[in-house]
Amino acid sequence: MHQDKKRVVVGLSGGVDSSVAAYLLKEKGYEVIGLFMKNWHDESVTISNECPWVEDSTDAMLVAQNLGIPFQAIDLSEEYRIRIVDYMFSEYKAGRTPNPDILCNREIKFDIFLKAAMKLKADFVATGHYCQKDQVESDGKITYRLLAGADANKDQSYFLCQLNQEQLAKALFPIGHLQKSEVREIARRLDLITADKKDSQGLCFIGKVRLPEFLQQQLQPIKGKIVAVPASSPIYINKGIPAGISPEDFDQEVLREICLPATYKENDGEIVGTHNGAHYFTIGQRKGLNVGGTGKPLFVIATDTRENIIYTGLGEEHPGLLRLGLFVKSEDIHWVRPDKALSIGETARYMARIRYRQPLSRATLIRKEEGLYVLFDKPQRGIAAGQFVAWYEGNEAIGSGTIS
Incomplete structure (x- = not known):
C-alpha cells in the first residue's frame, strides 16, 4: 500500500x-x-x-x-x-x-x-456521510452499491440517492x-x-x-386566502385503489387519479384566514398558519402559487394530507443501479421513502412511457412536488426521482 x-x-x-x-x-x-x-x-x-x-x-x-x-x-x-x-x-x-x-x-x-x-x-x-458502499461484479463489469449507514438513526443514504455510478466509483464513506x-x-x-x-x-x-x-430575500410577501377543504369533499371520492385489480393492471386514468395530486378551487372550501405568500408554505405544514378556533390543527394540503391560495385540511387524518401514490416524470427518474432500471411496461416491488429518516414503506413501481408511478401499500402523509422519492432493496438504495 x-x-x-x-x-x-x-x-x-x-x-x-x-x-x-x-x-x-x-x-x-x-x-x-x-x-x-x-x-x-x-x-x-x-x-x-x-x-x-x-x-x-x-x-x-x-x-x-x-x-x-x-x-x-x-x-x-x-x-x-x-x-x-x-x-x-x-x-x-x-x-x-x-x-x-x-x-x-x-x-x-x-x-x-x-x-x-x-x-x-x-x-x-x-x-x-453515514452510508456505505460496496461493489458487485458481473461479466467482468463492476457495479457499485450505495448502502445504508450502520447507524439506523443517522443513515444518510437518502441524501445520496441521486449519485450515479461514476460518482460512486470515486466516493469513500x-x-x-x-x-x-x-x-x-x-x-x-x-x-x-x-x-x-x-x-x-x-x-x-x-x-x-x-x-x-x-x-423572503427574493420572494416578496403577498397577502392571500387560506381555504379549509372539508374531509367530505367529492374531490376525494376516486382517490382510493380499486378493489380486486392488481396495480400492474391499472389503466393510465386510474394511475393518474391515485398518483397525481388533487387540484383545488377556491369554492371547494371556506375561507378561514389569510397568509403572507403561498410560496412560503409546503404540504403537511401546520406552523405559521395562525388560524385559531378550529379545534383540531389545520394542515396545508395544497398551495396554489399562481392564485396565491393555501388549501388546508382539519386534523392529521384529513384525506387531502394522505396519498397512496406519486408520479415521477421520465426525465426525473434516476437509477443508482442502472442494471436494475425498469423498462416501459415493467413493474417491481421495493421499499420507498419520501423524506430523510422516514421509515421505509412497501411500494409497487410501475414504469410507463410518461414516467414512473409509485403506489404505496399504505397511505403516505405530506407528499410534496419537488421532493425526492428513493427506493430500496434491503439496505441498498436502488434509485430515486423528483416527485411531480
Whole structure:
C-alpha cells in the first residue's frame, strides 16, 4: 500500500463526522488532503449575526493541523448560488418543495468538488456521510452499491440517492460502518476540536438560516386566502385503489387519479384566514398558519402559487394530507443501479421513502412511457412536488426521482 499511496481529498466541513473520516483514512494508509468548501458568503441573505462558515473553516483547519494533513479552502459560492440557491427560489416560487441537501450532494460535493479533487490528482473523494458502499461484479463489469449507514438513526443514504455510478466509483464513506457515538468517541480520544460540536442544522453549507427568512430575500410577501377543504369533499371520492385489480393492471386514468395530486378551487372550501405568500408554505405544514378556533390543527394540503391560495385540511387524518401514490416524470427518474432500471411496461416491488429518516414503506413501481408511478401499500402523509422519492432493496438504495 505504502509504495503506491492512494490520494483522497476529504471534504472537511468543520464538523465531527468529516474530521473522523479524515483520521480513519490516514490510519488506513491513504495520502489525505483536507479541503473546506466555502459555499455561501452573501451576508445579505443569512439574516443572522453569526458567521458560521468562518468558524467552521477555522475548525476544519485546526483538525487538519491536529491530524497532520495538508489543508486548503475552495470557494464554490458562485456555483452554489446558481445550482442550489437559485434553484430553490425558483422551486418555491412555483409551489414545489426542493431538497437542498440531495441537490448539494449531486451538484456540489460529488460534481464540482469532485472535479476540484481530481485536479489535485486525487484517486477518491471522501465525506463524513453515514452510508456505505460496496461493489458487485458481473461479466467482468463492476457495479457499485450505495448502502445504508450502520447507524439506523443517522443513515444518510437518502441524501445520496441521486449519485450515479461514476460518482460512486470515486466516493469513500469512511464512517458509514460506525455509530455516531463511536465517531464522537474517536474524536474525543484524538482531542479534536470538533469532538463535541453540535451537528449542523439548516441548509447544506449555508448555516444557521431559517427557511422562511431565507425565502423572503427574493420572494416578496403577498397577502392571500387560506381555504379549509372539508374531509367530505367529492374531490376525494376516486382517490382510493380499486378493489380486486392488481396495480400492474391499472389503466393510465386510474394511475393518474391515485398518483397525481388533487387540484383545488377556491369554492371547494371556506375561507378561514389569510397568509403572507403561498410560496412560503409546503404540504403537511401546520406552523405559521395562525388560524385559531378550529379545534383540531389545520394542515396545508395544497398551495396554489399562481392564485396565491393555501388549501388546508382539519386534523392529521384529513384525506387531502394522505396519498397512496406519486408520479415521477421520465426525465426525473434516476437509477443508482442502472442494471436494475425498469423498462416501459415493467413493474417491481421495493421499499420507498419520501423524506430523510422516514421509515421505509412497501411500494409497487410501475414504469410507463410518461414516467414512473409509485403506489404505496399504505397511505403516505405530506407528499410534496419537488421532493425526492428513493427506493430500496434491503439496505441498498436502488434509485430515486423528483416527485411531480
